[in-house]
Amino acid sequence: MSSVDGSGQPRADEVTSVAAERGPLAVEAVSLSRDFRLGRGHVLHAVREVSFGLYRGAVVALVGESGSGKSTAARLLAGQERPTAGSIRLDGVPAEVSSRRAFRQYKSEVQLVFQDPFSSLNPVHTVRYHLERPVQLHQGKRGDEAAREVTALLEQVRLTPAKQFLHKFPHELSGGQRQRVSFARALAARPSVLLADEPVSMLDVSIRLEMLGLLDDLRRRFQLALLYITHDIASARYFADEVLVMYSGEIVERGPAEELTQRPAHPYTQLLVASAPDPDNLGSALRGGTAPAGRQPAATGPATQGCPFSTRCPLADDRCRAEDPPLRRVSAVRAAACWRLDVAAPGILAQSQGGGT
Numbered sequence: 001m002s003s004v005d006g007s008g009q010p011r012a013d014e015v016t017s018v019a020a021e022r023g024p025l026a027v028e029a030v031s032l033s034r035d036f037r038l039g040r041g042h043v044l045h046a047v048r049e050v051s052f053g054l055y056r057g058a059v060v061a062l063v064g065e066s067g068s069g070k071s072t073a074a075r076l077l078a079g080q081e082r083p084t085a086g087s088i089r090l091d092g093v094p095a096e097v098s099s100r101r102a103f104r105q106y107k108s109e110v111q112l113v114f115q116d117p118f119s120s121l122n123p124v125h126t127v128r129y130h131l132e133r134p135v136q137l138h139q140g141k142r143g144d145e146a147a148r149e150v151t152a153l154l155e156q157v158r159l160t161p162a163k164q165f166l167h168k169f170p171h172e173l174s175g176g177q178r179q180r181v182s183f184a185r186a187l188a189a190r191p192s193v194l195l196a197d198e199p200v201s202m203l204d205v206s207i208r209l210e211m212l213g214l215l216d217d218l219r220r221r222f223q224l225a226l227l228y229i230t231h232d233i234a235s236a237r238y239f240a241d242e243v244l245v246m247y248s249g250e251i252v253e254r255g256p257a258e259e260l261t262q263r264p265a266h267p268y269t270q271l272l273v274a275s276a277p278d279p280d281n282l283g284s285a286l287r288g289g290t291a292p293a294g295r296q297p298a299a300t301g302p303a304t305q306g307c308p309f310s311t312r313c314p315l316a317d318d319r320c321r322a323e324d325p326p327l328r329r330v331s332a333v334r335a336a337a338c339w340r341l342d343v344a345a346p347g348i349l350a351q352s353q354g355g356g357t
C-alpha cells in the first residue's frame, strides 16, 4: 500500500517488515483502534490506529510499559475484543468472528496464551481434560486417537513422560509446567498464529530463557506466526525478528529487533533501552537483575494532546505539545513517530537519506 500524509512524506505503511523474510503473511491488523468509555463522557483510547502483520515462522515483539495497550491489541487480534475502528485480515481475508461458529473457526487459526497460566487453567480439571477438549473441538479426534494426540502435545512442550502429567491438576504443577500446558492447549487447535501475552513474566527468572527457547522451537516446528508481548526490550531483542514499540496505545517505533535496540530512534525507545539492565547482555533481564523500565509505573502519564510522550520527553517543544506525530518511514524497514528525529536520531536519518536501509 502506498499513501502520503498531509506533509507529502511517504507514510509508515511503506515500511517493509523484516518478519516477512521468514514466511507469508498470516494475520494483519489494519488501523486497529479500541476505545473504552469510562463514564462521564471520558473515553480512553487504549489502542490507536495500530497496523502490523504477523508472518509464518517469524516473531514480532510488542514492547511497552504497563497500560500502553499491548494486551488490548492482542485481544483484538484474538477476536476477543471488538475494534472501535479498523479491521483484521486473516490470510488476506477480513476476519469473521460474529457468530459462534465463525469465532471457533477463527480461534482454530489464532490462539492467545496469557501471562498467568494459573488463572487461565481450570483448577477442577486435569491436564488431560484441558487438552482433550480442544483436540476434540478443533481436530475432531475422539477416543484413542484423541489420547495419542494429547500425549504428542505434552511431548511437544517437553512434559515427559506424558503419562505422569495426564492426571495432574493445575495446583500440582509448577508455574513453568502450567505454562507448558497452556502452550500445549493452544497448539491443540493447530493454529497458524500464536499470540503470547507476557508468557514468561510470571515465571521464576531461572526458567524464563528455557521457556522462550521452547516457544522458539514451537515457532520453528509449526511455522507459527508469533506475537511476543513483553515490557522487557532486552528479551524482545533476544527473541524477535521485528520489534514494535507501543506507547499510550500507539506504535511509536518499529524495526528489525537488533537494529532498533542497538540504535533506537524514538526518545521513548531510547529510554526503554537505557533503562534495561544491560542491553548488550541479552540474558541478563531474563535471568534477573533490576526490573526493566516498562514494569515501573511512569512518574508522569501520557499527554492527552499532541505527542503522548511529550510530558516525559526531554526534547519536547511547542509543536510536540500541540500535534501528535504520525508514524513515518525512517528507512526501508524502520519507522518512528517523532517530530524531532533530526535531533533524537540524527545518524539514523542521515543514513536513510543517504540511501542506506
Ligand SMILES: Nc1ncnc2c1ncn2[C@@H]1O[C@H](COP(=O)(O)OP(=O)(O)OP(=O)(O)O)[C@@H](O)[C@H]1O
Pocket: 036, 044, 046, 064, 065, 066, 067, 068, 069, 070, 071, 072, 073, 231
Ligand atoms: N475493559 C476495559 N475497560 C476499561 N479500560 C480498559 C479495559 N481494558 C483495558 N483498559 C485500559 O486500557 C489501557 C491499556 O490496557 P492494556 O491491558 O491493553 O495494557 P498493557 O500494555 O497490556 O499493560 P500491562 O503491561 O500492565 O499488561 C489501560 O489504561 C487499561 O486500564
Ligand code: SF4
Pocket: 266, 267, 268, 307, 308, 309, 310, 311, 313, 314, 315, 316, 317, 320, 325, 337, 338, 339, 340, 341, 344
Ligand atoms: S514528538 Fe516531540 S515529544 Fe514526542 S517523542 Fe518526539 S521529540 Fe519527544
Ligand SMILES: [Mg+2]
Pocket: 070, 071, 072, 197
Ligand atoms: Mg497486558
